[in-house]
Amino acid sequence: MAAKRIAKTAVDWAAFAERVPANQKELFRAFKGRNDTLMNRVHQFPENLPKIDFSFYRSRLANTSMVDQFEKSYGSVTVAYPADKEKMLAKIENDENQASKETEQYVKELKANIQEANNMIAKIDSLPKPEDMNMEMHSYYFPQVALDPVNKPTLWPHTPNMQPGNLKTLLK
Incomplete structure (x- = not known):
């Protein structure tokens, strides 16, 4: 039920765990535990509000206008997903793109260094003993x-x- 609400924000914990340094494993476990607790609390509740049988209340109450008013109010209730007012998602995606570009540049530099080192090793290997x-x-x-x-x-x-x-x- 509640999985539809958070399907877009699911975390790949296995990939996340691979990137955690060894000295921060305990902090990662604590963070994941807190997340699991929160997710369990979220999944306890249904996705939509429960249906109420207003006809039952109309047959039991003398003032049916009050039941009509409650039914109208209950039908208009919507629980909004929090909006991203400060555009944090866009900032995070921008930072991710920037980090990706920097990583690609760094990898290119490292590959050039590796190639240079391999060339030096080839020269050293060509020398007589x-x-x-x-x-x-x-x-x-x-x-x-x-x-x-x-x-x-x-x-x-x-x-x-x-x-x-x-x-x-x-x-x-």
């Missing part, structure tokens, strides 16, 4: 860190802070 690499290969593949005795001679232990002219070495 370190145990198979000699000094010439090392200087070819890694010129920024390789020792170059002709153009950039260094002294043992070949670290930047232990080279002549480095201020750190002079201050020690």
Whole structure:
């Protein structure tokens, strides 16, 4: 009966539960419990007002005009569903669309980062194994860190802070 009234606002609790972080599971359970309690209270009542047999009251009462007045008043009673005066539903849908666009953009950026990382992994996989690499290969593949005795001679232990002219070495 009452399901027709709230069919449009039903919540997919399984999908909702998948998105709840582990540290908020108890709050989610409490929220769902409160919702279930409210839904049970709503479903206790019929969708429409109960029918009243006004002919029975007309036969029992002397003043039938009062029964006619009650019947007219009872027939005109309507319980309105609350209106969205502040247009909250439109705001929520707008926020959802905006979040969807931002999510799509973020996913595109992440896919680009993943592709870049896969390209880097492919380059690393194409290198020879370190145990198979000699000094010439090392200087070819890694010129920024390789020792170059002709153009950039260094002294043992070949670290930047232990080279002549480095201020750190002079201050020690």
